[in-house]
Amino acid sequence: MYEEYFRSFNKKVPLTQEEEALIKTYLTPKKLRKKQYLLQEGDVCKSFAFIEKGALKSYSVDDAGxxxxxQFGIEGWFISDLYSFITGEPATYNIDAIEDSELVLISKSANEELLRILPKYETFTRLNITGAYLAMQKRLTSIISSPLEERYENFITLYPDIVQRVPQHMIASYMGLTPETLSRIRRRISTK
Amino acid sequence: MYEEYFRSFNKKVPLTQEEEALIKTYLTPKKLRKKQYLLQEGDVCKSFAFIEKGALKSYSVDDAGxxxxxQFGIEGWFISDLYSFITGEPATYNIDAIEDSELVLISKSANEELLRILPKYETFTRLNITGAYLAMQKRLTSIISSPLEERYENFITLYPDIVQRVPQHMIASYMGLTPETLSRIRRRISTK
DNA sequence: AAAAAGCATTGATTCTGATCAATCCTTTTA
DNA sequence: TAAAAGGATTGATCAGAATCAATGCTTTTT
Structure with missing residues (x-):
C-alpha cells in the first residue's frame, strides 16, 4: 500500500524508514469505481488525493450543464480542489473517476500537522505545487498563443498515456473545444 | 528599502528582527525604467523578482512577432520565468517594465541557500507559489468556460488597479484577444 | 442476443472573433 | 510647437469553430 506515493516522495525528497512510518499514520487509502465522485461541487474538499492507480478528472459544470x-490525473499525480481544500469554502469543481482507481487521501488536519512537524513534507509539497504551476503555465501559454493543431499535437506528446485511456470528447473538453472540432483536427493531422 | 517585501513576508510568515536582517543579506535592489527588460527570451533567468513599486509584464513572442x-505584475507580486529559473534552461518568456519600477531580486543561489537554512523562507515560498497556482487556475477555468463579456468583467473586478494602469491592448493580449475585439466587448458592456 | 447507451465522424449552416483598413485622439519626441 | 508615435474605436469582410443533425460503430446493460 502507498507504493507509488512513497516512490514519488523519495524521488523528490529521500525519507528514512522512520519518516515513512510516521507519514503512513496520516494517510488513508480509498478506492473509487469508475464514474464515482471523489468530490461534488458545493461540498467542501476535505482531503486531497494522490492517485496510486487509475484515472480521474476534475471539471466544472455551467448553468447549461x-x-x-x-484537469486529468493518473498514477503519480495529485488531484483535488485546492482552493476549497485550503479555504474551506464549497468546491467549485467536481472530481470523479474515469477508471476504477486507488487513491491515497491526506486530510486537511493531517496535511497541516505534517507541514508542521516534518520539514521534508513541506519541501515535497512545495516541489509538487511548483511542478503543477509550471505545467499549468505551459498549458495556458499554448492556449493563448498556439494554433489548434499544434496544441493537440502538443497534448499527445505531453500526455500519450491519457490519449490512450481517455475518450476523445473529454480531451476536447480539456482543450476547450467541441468533440466535432477535435475530430476534424485529428483528420487534418492524419491526412498530411 | 524592501518595505513591501517584508510587509508581504510578515503577513504570511511572521519574522524576527534577526531573521529579517539575515534575509536582507541575500536580497538585491534593482530599478527599471519603463520599457526596460528584466529578462529576454533566450537568456537564462538568473533571479526572480519581487515588485516593490511599478508594473511589469511577462510575455512570449511568436514567429510572426x-x-x-x-502575466502582469504590480506591487506585492513576484515575477519571473520560473521554469528557466529552476532548470537553468534559456527563458521562453520576456519580462519588461510597463512603468518605472523598483524590484527586489533573489538570485538562484540566494534562493537555494535561504530554502536550506530558513524553514520560514520555504513556507513563504510555498504559500506564494500556491497562491500563484490558484490564481492561474481561476484564469484558465474562466478562459475555458466563460463567455468573453463575463471574462472581461471578471478581470476588471479582480484587477481594478491593472485596468487603470495598463493600456487596453495589453489586457486584450492577456485575454488572448485582439484589441479590436476587446474594444467591442467594452462597448457592448457599457451600452446595457 | 437484443436493446440501449456512449462515442466518433461527417455534412450543412450559423455565428463569433480575426483581419484589414481608416480615423481620431492623446502623449512623446524632436 | 510641430511632427511622430502610440493607442482606441469603428466599419467591412473573412475564416474558423460552434451548432444542429444524421449515421455508423462499439461497448454496456438487460
Whole structure:
C-alpha cells in the first residue's frame, strides 16, 4: 500500500524508514469505481488525493450543464480542489473517476500537522505545487498563443498515456473545444 | 528599502528582527525604467523578482512577432520565468517594465541557500507559489468556460488597479484577444 | 442476443472573433 | 510647437469553430 506515493516522495525528497512510518499514520487509502465522485461541487474538499492507480478528472459544470474539464490525473499525480481544500469554502469543481482507481487521501488536519512537524513534507509539497504551476503555465501559454493543431499535437506528446485511456470528447473538453472540432483536427493531422 | 517585501513576508510568515536582517543579506535592489527588460527570451533567468513599486509584464513572442502576455505584475507580486529559473534552461518568456519600477531580486543561489537554512523562507515560498497556482487556475477555468463579456468583467473586478494602469491592448493580449475585439466587448458592456 | 447507451465522424449552416483598413485622439519626441 | 508615435474605436469582410443533425460503430446493460 502507498507504493507509488512513497516512490514519488523519495524521488523528490529521500525519507528514512522512520519518516515513512510516521507519514503512513496520516494517510488513508480509498478506492473509487469508475464514474464515482471523489468530490461534488458545493461540498467542501476535505482531503486531497494522490492517485496510486487509475484515472480521474476534475471539471466544472455551467448553468447549461456543459462540462469543462480542468484537469486529468493518473498514477503519480495529485488531484483535488485546492482552493476549497485550503479555504474551506464549497468546491467549485467536481472530481470523479474515469477508471476504477486507488487513491491515497491526506486530510486537511493531517496535511497541516505534517507541514508542521516534518520539514521534508513541506519541501515535497512545495516541489509538487511548483511542478503543477509550471505545467499549468505551459498549458495556458499554448492556449493563448498556439494554433489548434499544434496544441493537440502538443497534448499527445505531453500526455500519450491519457490519449490512450481517455475518450476523445473529454480531451476536447480539456482543450476547450467541441468533440466535432477535435475530430476534424485529428483528420487534418492524419491526412498530411 | 524592501518595505513591501517584508510587509508581504510578515503577513504570511511572521519574522524576527534577526531573521529579517539575515534575509536582507541575500536580497538585491534593482530599478527599471519603463520599457526596460528584466529578462529576454533566450537568456537564462538568473533571479526572480519581487515588485516593490511599478508594473511589469511577462510575455512570449511568436514567429510572426505577435506578443502574448502571460502575466502582469504590480506591487506585492513576484515575477519571473520560473521554469528557466529552476532548470537553468534559456527563458521562453520576456519580462519588461510597463512603468518605472523598483524590484527586489533573489538570485538562484540566494534562493537555494535561504530554502536550506530558513524553514520560514520555504513556507513563504510555498504559500506564494500556491497562491500563484490558484490564481492561474481561476484564469484558465474562466478562459475555458466563460463567455468573453463575463471574462472581461471578471478581470476588471479582480484587477481594478491593472485596468487603470495598463493600456487596453495589453489586457486584450492577456485575454488572448485582439484589441479590436476587446474594444467591442467594452462597448457592448457599457451600452446595457 | 437484443436493446440501449456512449462515442466518433461527417455534412450543412450559423455565428463569433480575426483581419484589414481608416480615423481620431492623446502623449512623446524632436 | 510641430511632427511622430502610440493607442482606441469603428466599419467591412473573412475564416474558423460552434451548432444542429444524421449515421455508423462499439461497448454496456438487460
Amino acid at each position: 456543459n462540462e469543462y474539464i480542468i | 505577435n506578443e502574448y502576455i502571460i
